[in-house]
Amino acid sequence: MSKNIERIAVLTSGGDAPGMNAAIRSVVRSGIYFGKQMFGISQGYQGMINNEITPLNSKSVSNIVQRGGTILKTARCMAFKTPEGRKTAYENLKHHKIDALIVIGGDGTFTGAEIFSREYNMPVIGIPGTIDNDLFGTDFTIGFDTANNTVIEAIDKIRDTAASHDRLFFVEVMGRDAGHIALWSAIGGGAEAVLIPEKETHIDDLVEKLMVDLKNQKTSSIVIVAEGDHGGGAFKIAEKVKERFNYDTKVSILGHLQRGGSPTSFDRVLASRLGQAAVEGILKGKNRKMVGIISNRIEFTDLTLAIKNQIEVDESLIDLVNILAI
Amino acid sequence: MSKNIERIAVLTSGGDAPGMNAAIRSVVRSGIYFGKQMFGISQGYQGMINNEITPLNSKSVSNIVQRGGTILKTARCMAFKTPEGRKTAYENLKHHKIDALIVIGGDGTFTGAEIFSREYNMPVIGIPGTIDNDLFGTDFTIGFDTANNTVIEAIDKIRDTAASHDRLFFVEVMGRDAGHIALWSAIGGGAEAVLIPEKETHIDDLVEKLMVDLKNQKTSSIVIVAEGDHGGGAFKIAEKVKERFNYDTKVSILGHLQRGGSPTSFDRVLASRLGQAAVEGILKGKNRKMVGIISNRIEFTDLTLAIKNQIEVDESLIDLVNILAI
Amino acid sequence: MSKNIERIAVLTSGGDAPGMNAAIRSVVRSGIYFGKQMFGISQGYQGMINNEITPLNSKSVSNIVQRGGTILKTARCMAFKTPEGRKTAYENLKHHKIDALIVIGGDGTFTGAEIFSREYNMPVIGIPGTIDNDLFGTDFTIGFDTANNTVIEAIDKIRDTAASHDRLFFVEVMGRDAGHIALWSAIGGGAEAVLIPEKETHIDDLVEKLMVDLKNQKTSSIVIVAEGDHGGGAFKIAEKVKERFNYDTKVSILGHLQRGGSPTSFDRVLASRLGQAAVEGILKGKNRKMVGIISNRIEFTDLTLAIKNQIEVDESLIDLVNILAI
Amino acid sequence: MSKNIERIAVLTSGGDAPGMNAAIRSVVRSGIYFGKQMFGISQGYQGMINNEITPLNSKSVSNIVQRGGTILKTARCMAFKTPEGRKTAYENLKHHKIDALIVIGGDGTFTGAEIFSREYNMPVIGIPGTIDNDLFGTDFTIGFDTANNTVIEAIDKIRDTAASHDRLFFVEVMGRDAGHIALWSAIGGGAEAVLIPEKETHIDDLVEKLMVDLKNQKTSSIVIVAEGDHGGGAFKIAEKVKERFNYDTKVSILGHLQRGGSPTSFDRVLASRLGQAAVEGILKGKNRKMVGIISNRIEFTDLTLAIKNQIEVDESLIDLVNILAI
Structure with a gap:
């Protein structure tokens, strides 16, 4: 030494x-x-x-x-x-x-x-x-691991209420340039779709996927949106989806709580x-x-x-x- | 019987x-x-x-x-x-x-x-x-009790990061007509202020309070906003505060996760x-x-x-x- | 004043x-x-x-x-x-x-x-x-409320594994003279039985209850034992039950973690x-x-x-x- | 394919x-x-x-x-x-x-x-x-990861009460043949010592370490014991330590809750x-x-x-x- x-x-x-x-x-x-x-x-x-x-x-x-x-x-x-x-x-x-x-x-x-x-x-x-x-x-x-757990705990709670109603939920998670948290939490949270900065966002594809789900009697859906997604954040994407598709949509913006916690x-x-x-x-x-x-x-x-x-x-x-x- | x-x-x-x-x-x-x-x-x-x-x-x-x-x-x-x-x-x-x-x-x-x-x-x-x-x-x-716990767990996480930076956080919680969750979670979460539907919201008073905190070297602050508050939700209030007051503000919209959870x-x-x-x-x-x-x-x-x-x-x-x- | x-x-x-x-x-x-x-x-x-x-x-x-x-x-x-x-x-x-x-x-x-x-x-x-x-x-x-939540979170975890196997679990909780935590957590945890200091413990009654459960194809059971119970604690009670009743029994002694936590x-x-x-x-x-x-x-x-x-x-x-x- | x-x-x-x-x-x-x-x-x-x-x-x-x-x-x-x-x-x-x-x-x-x-x-x-x-x-x-988190959450709670009193805590975790959970949770939980099946247990060394801690005014200590440790489990080790060392000791046996949980x-x-x-x-x-x-x-x-x-x-x-x- x-x-x-x-x-x-x-x-x-x-x-x-x-x-x-x-x-x-x-x-x-x-x-x-x-x-x-x-x-x-x-x-x-x-x-x-x-x-x-x-x-x-x-x-x-x-x-x-x-x-x-x-x-x-x-x-x-x-x-x-x-x-x-x-x-x-x-x-x-x-x-x-x-x-x-x-x-x-x-x-x-x-x-x-x-x-x-x-x-x-x-x-x-x-x-x-x-x-x-x-x-x-x-x-x-x-x-990274703590942030992922914070996000999936939030998704788990949303799923409880999602399963009790018939609804579409958008959850915005951190990731200005990187979709890692979005991707991991989509897998861990059992989400129907994920939108990340590294991929172009096609609202039409998303709407189509959600329509198929509905036809297959999936009564609720959760979509994870990374904050840096090109679609412009969860609120904007929720609005765009609503324009094409009559669905009761709800939005959560988790924000900085993802940086905290034990x-x-x-x-x-x-x-x-x-x-x-x-x-x-x-x-x-x-x-x-x-x-x-x-x-x-x-x-x-x-x-x-x-x-x-x-x-x-x-x-x-x-x-x-x-x-x-x- | x-x-x-x-x-x-x-x-x-x-x-x-x-x-x-x-x-x-x-x-x-x-x-x-x-x-x-x-x-x-x-x-x-x-x-x-x-x-x-x-x-x-x-x-x-x-x-x-x-x-x-x-x-x-x-x-x-x-x-x-x-x-x-x-x-x-x-x-x-x-x-x-x-x-x-x-x-x-x-x-x-x-x-x-x-x-x-x-x-x-x-x-x-x-x-x-x-x-x-x-x-x-x-x-x-x-x-009610579960919702309050969900909210204070989120606030606890935000406080961790708030205490590491110098920032002002707005957390929007449920309550279209009633401020009970906002009030209880403000007390339990140790928030600096709370805005509820039952009370008129005076942005000036809020800004004054935050300025006093800053002068007293409180380096971070959390404000709880009930969704039904007359100020128009956490995003709008954060913007109004920013207009009067140069502070790095962040917003969390907890949304429907407050309805779920064990x-x-x-x-x-x-x-x-x-x-x-x-x-x-x-x-x-x-x-x-x-x-x-x-x-x-x-x-x-x-x-x-x-x-x-x-x-x-x-x-x-x-x-x-x-x-x-x- | x-x-x-x-x-x-x-x-x-x-x-x-x-x-x-x-x-x-x-x-x-x-x-x-x-x-x-x-x-x-x-x-x-x-x-x-x-x-x-x-x-x-x-x-x-x-x-x-x-x-x-x-x-x-x-x-x-x-x-x-x-x-x-x-x-x-x-x-x-x-x-x-x-x-x-x-x-x-x-x-x-x-x-x-x-x-x-x-x-x-x-x-x-x-x-x-x-x-x-x-x-x-x-x-x-x-x-009291925090202690109860600590206990039911433990019971929830035990129930996961209990439901995957066929087993009898004894969980010892705090309460040298008072059975309040045991009683509340038995209700909140969905336990099959509870033993508290305020009541005499009859192992025969407990065994009978567990046998009826087994006959009704309840495949797993959780019994809450207050530490001050007259039966002598979870380990002793588990042993006594085993003597009368051939069941795979497991014991958790939660101990002082019940005093802690946010x-x-x-x-x-x-x-x-x-x-x-x-x-x-x-x-x-x-x-x-x-x-x-x-x-x-x-x-x-x-x-x-x-x-x-x-x-x-x-x-x-x-x-x-x-x-x-x- | x-x-x-x-x-x-x-x-x-x-x-x-x-x-x-x-x-x-x-x-x-x-x-x-x-x-x-x-x-x-x-x-x-x-x-x-x-x-x-x-x-x-x-x-x-x-x-x-x-x-x-x-x-x-x-x-x-x-x-x-x-x-x-x-x-x-x-x-x-x-x-x-x-x-x-x-x-x-x-x-x-x-x-x-x-x-x-x-x-x-x-x-x-x-x-x-x-x-x-x-x-x-x-x-x-x-x-493995979930079990580790379950254990450190328990240790965190115990540390709260340990820091409020002056005490020695023994926490028994799963691991009949393998000390992985004990080892990871000792690191993650900030424990003073860990006893695992893969290593011989020397009570004298443990007592010596605890005495040094006491002299250095560490006012509380947590020892993790894998269930398969050759010393015979947390209760026995706690007794042996007490024989050599006058300290207020407490024991938690986490048991099967380590197998459960989301x-x-x-x-x-x-x-x-x-x-x-x-x-x-x-x-x-x-x-x-x-x-x-x-x-x-x-x-x-x-x-x-x-x-x-x-x-x-x-x-x-x-x-x-x-x-x-x-």
């Missing part, structure tokens, strides 16, 4: 995701386990610029493994995109004698970390923390494993890598690769939605 | 509510316990008109106490508002030799039952099954007690009454009173929201 | 109950709302003796309405049963110029408060916080209302009273009455279990 | 696992999608011998994706271990003109399927359905994917294979390999528990 790294700082950045706290806890305790001094940076890169850097000990992270959100808070930071911002940030790290950085977030977070690490020769490891599951180099990102077992274990591996990796000299889990084993991927090679939506899952909805 | 009542039918009508299945189960098993023959009518009054009436035994209602929705399904029925519709309904009951009727629903359901009972001298007892909690003669209606302990026990009491009441000769629970004791109230004297919103609860939000 | 009370302290004592934090939050914010200075005492009466008394402001209680346990911690305290202990406690209160005391707990907590208040002329109000629901003067105690809507609203009412009551000169809710209205009861007149188990609920299990 | 396979039967066998219904639904609908006739066998191999074989259509499996347990029920079957039993079973399949078999279960289920397939030249595919996660050839088995998103999607892949596999001529998912891709493994090469417990996870508990 590298002898030079004695003080490690951790931050969360970008959109928050359930399991970030479990990752922070694991980073901090793993660092302490290996005899290092650990620091937390508040508000992501903004806190690095504002010098919001404080030491963390084992107790600082007790009783948080089950908490949603992030105790370090997170923010989007424009200043870190400027050389001046990064310079100030570096000086603050230097002032605290921070030798290495662990950043928890998504592609925006990693892009900033990559540039910063090269500019100032600061070792950095990224931990994939985003509900969107859109990073290459890991089977899953932290928060993390699932899967996200907690994933976050705990990645936190420990990030610390071990950085102590072994790894740099500008994202740590991920592939087939239950820890793998490191270049940050540049993790960002560029976004996971494409799995066509077989789209087919599966259609098969299961017959 | 009355010797004349041998065959009792049960139906659910109006909007569905979690706990209706627990009530059906209790009605059926209590009837069987007292040696009666029990029948279920599908789709509410519509099924009475369409002659969808089938015998139910103990097994028909096994494994449903925990299920949301209603196994008897529910529908709104225009035909039952006509004398012809009710005549057909009565003939179908007569055909099955039904001696008495137990109806589970809200004010619309009870209005129909009241008229029908007078017209055809049919003994009827109402069980209050509605998430709106807007009936007189019972401390709680079946489904009923809570409270709703299951309430429904089970009311189901039994309805059967005992009708066998003891009670008629055109709603069965309710007041301070843990069974009470019967005239259907006409139950409907007309809607529970007014408790002013002390509105005050409590304001006190707790300081 | 009394002009003399300016500084109010709050504590939690005895077994913890979900909703205690919501009550603390409401006490503190209501006090601040009325312009008073608020203090928290850690570890119940033990902390009063140890002088663990600190000021609380509005932020001290933010983001806790949804948390199980109690941020003030709780302990059982032998020293407070001695005059010396209470004298030290009083001197500490005097040192902090505390004018009045709000105690959250059950009968033990109230007994101590009653004696202390008389000895030192200290105004005191009790808030009923105990999962056992065994106090007179309130329809419900804080925590409080339900009902417990949060109850706790919030009682917290506010306790503060208003004490400012209006009430003393040595427990604040409760009866039929949705606030009521005050003498502490001595609240303790002595334990809610007796409702015989009609025992009958209801038997009716619903046919 | 094979032209010969027109009629496919599916069964569940062994211990039930959440997600089995989602797998059944996917098998049935995928088969129908490919134009095949689908059949369900009740009670596992016992139903095959008893000729409990019925056709299933799309509606037969509607509204079950979210249900725990298995609608086909499951049983352990001694008769299928005999040549006579299997002969009867085969004749029943032949009578219904079943061309291929899909079995959902664990190692016992697959062992029977392997022998039967060879004896009667019956194409068979296995789907890994067991909460134990002890099969080779898949990253996860159906039900399956998680992860288990529903896993089950849905494996169900479809099993049907596609058998139609493409695969035989005596288990279908699994490795790094998000479908993989087939010989049944004999899947059984023999049980997943060994991952030593790095044991280390992780210790690191996180400092």
Whole structure:
């Protein structure tokens, strides 16, 4: 292990995701386990610029493994995109004698970390923390599983009332650019159809499918709509369907509740494993890598690769939605 | 007990509510316990008109106490508002030799039952099954508690992400005419403000309150909006607030998921007690009454009173929201 | 309102109950709302003796309405049963110029408060916080509803596997002296039988009931056992049943998980209302009273009455279990 | 695709696992999608011998994706271990003109399927359905994720009360031969220690660890015990610890509730994917294979390999528990 790294700082950045706290806890305790001094940076890169850097000990992270959100808070930071911002940030790290950085977030977070690490020769490891599951180099990102469970619990409730009446429900879920949550929750929720940004939306096809269902005496239907779908969100699509088709339609916009909640077992274990591996990796000299889990084993991927090679939506899952909805 | 009542039918009508299945189960098993023959009518009054009436035994209602929705399904029925519709309904009951009727629903359901009972001298007892909690003669209606829990679970998730960012969240909950769910979930959810149909909405007051919070370094705020609020729903109010106040606002429209879900302990026990009491009441000769629970004791109230004297919103609860939000 | 009370302290004592934090939050914010200075005492009466008394402001209680346990911690305290202990406690209160005391707990907590208040002329109000629901003067105690929901969620899961196999399950729930949780969860969980401390346990009757079920092709059965049942707990009863009856039996001992968990809507609203009412009551000169809710209205009861007149188990609920299990 | 396979039967066998219904639904609908006739066998191999074989259509499996347990029920079957039993079973399949078999279960289920397939030249595919996660050839088995979530929800509740008092809690979880659930839930639940069948249990080491915690003012501790641990279960270990160490200890035996509950998103999607892949596999001529998912891709493994090469417990996870508990 590298002898030079004695003080490690951790931050969360970008959109928050359930399991970030479990990752922070694991980073901090793993660092302490290996005899290092650990620091937390508040508000992501903004806190690095504002010098919001404080030491963390084992107790600082007790009783948080089950908490949603992030105790370090997170923010989007424009200043870190400027050389001046990064310079100030570096000086603050230097002032605290921070030798290495662990950043928890998504592609925006990693892009900033990559540039910063090269500019100032600061070792950095990224931990994939985003509900969107859109990073290459890991089977899953932290928060995706919890978000999926939040969505299917909502769908399960809607199905109860759907089965008691004869109705068509549209449920809008998160995913501005990526349809992963929509697709997984459509399968897990037993939805009749799913609309995602990666696919063109044909209202006519949707209406036709719903008409066939009705003819086959399916008395209720649930359609999942990713917020970034080209049809323009659940309310607009519901209106368009109504124009062609006389059906009692109802809309739920789940919104930001999908970012919250106590993390699932899967996200907690994933976050705990990645936190420990990030610390071990950085102590072994790894740099500008994202740590991920592939087939239950820890793998490191270049940050540049993790960002560029976004996971494409799995066509077989789209087919599966259609098969299961017959 | 009355010797004349041998065959009792049960139906659910109006909007569905979690706990209706627990009530059906209790009605059926209590009837069987007292040696009666029990029948279920599908789709509410519509099924009475369409002659969808089938015998139910103990097994028909096994494994449903925990299920949301209603196994008897529910529908709104225009035909039952006509004398012809009710005549057909009565003939179908007569055909099955039904001696008495137990109806589970809200004010619309009870209005129909009241008229029908007078017209055809049919003994009827109402069980209050509605998430709106807007009936007189019972401390709680079946489904209200489950709906409240669904809403506060959503708010808890939103608070996680709210506490990680600095944001203002609007959550729209059910309640076209009544603010009970909004009020209870504002208290239970720790919201900063609540907007309900029973009170005029003053956007300026809301903005002022939010500005004070911001000055006091409350870094995030949650506002609950009942769908029937005069401000026009969460999206419109969020826009109006944004006009006056530069804040990152987010909106969730919970929608029909509030009608579903496995009923809570409270709703299951309430429904089970009311189901039994309805059967005992009708066998003891009670008629055109709603069965309710007041301070843990069974009470019967005239259907006409139950409907007309809607529970007014408790002013002390509105005050409590304001006190707790300081 | 009394002009003399300016500084109010709050504590939690005895077994913890979900909703205690919501009550603390409401006490503190209501006090601040009325312009008073608020203090928290850690570890119940033990902390009063140890002088663990600190000021609380509005932020001290933010983001806790949804948390199980109690941020003030709780302990059982032998020293407070001695005059010396209470004298030290009083001197500490005097040192902090505390004018009045709000105690959250059950009968033990109230007994101590009653004696202390008389000895030192200290105004005191009790808030009923105990999962056992065994106090007179309130329809419900804080925590009872959450505990019931925890138990029925466990039973729901057991029923899934029970329905897939042919088996007999014994679930042991809390209740050393009181069968309220057992009784409510037996009704809400759809159990076949319930054994509680308030009733003698006849294994032969239980076996007979289970044999009838088996003959009627009920393929699985769940029996709820209160820990204080005279039969000696779920394991012993399961063994005795097995001796008489060849059935594949399984046992779950839920244990202390019944004291935890995020409080339900009902417990949060109850706790919030009682917290506010306790503060208003004490400012209006009430003393040595427990604040409760009866039929949705606030009521005050003498502490001595609240303790002595334990809610007796409702015989009609025992009958209801038997009716619903046919 | 094979032209010969027109009629496919599916069964569940062994211990039930959440997600089995989602797998059944996917098998049935995928088969129908490919134009095949689908059949369900009740009670596992016992139903095959008893000729409990019925056709299933799309509606037969509607509204079950979210249900725990298995609608086909499951049983352990001694008769299928005999040549006579299997002969009867085969004749029943032949009578219904079943061309291929899909079995959902664990190692016992697959062992029977392997022998039967060879004896009667019956194409068979296995789907890994067991909460134990002890099969080779898949990253996860159906039900493991749900069981883990059930356990950590229980631990979260216990932690609430643990943090309010100073106590030591022992939680016994499932795992007669495998410590996977114990290990995952110890990490996800933030436990101080874990005892599993794969490792010798040294009470002295455990006591020493707990004493160090106490000295470091960790005021509460949770220890996870797999039921198959050599120390003899949570009650016995709690007693042994008490002998050496004066601590207020409490025990929860979670029991069979770990087999139930609505399956998680992860288990529903896993089950849905494996169900479809099993049907596609058998139609493409695969035989005596288990279908699994490795790094998000479908993989087939010989049944004999899947059984023999049980997943060994991952030593790095044991280390992780210790690191996180400092």
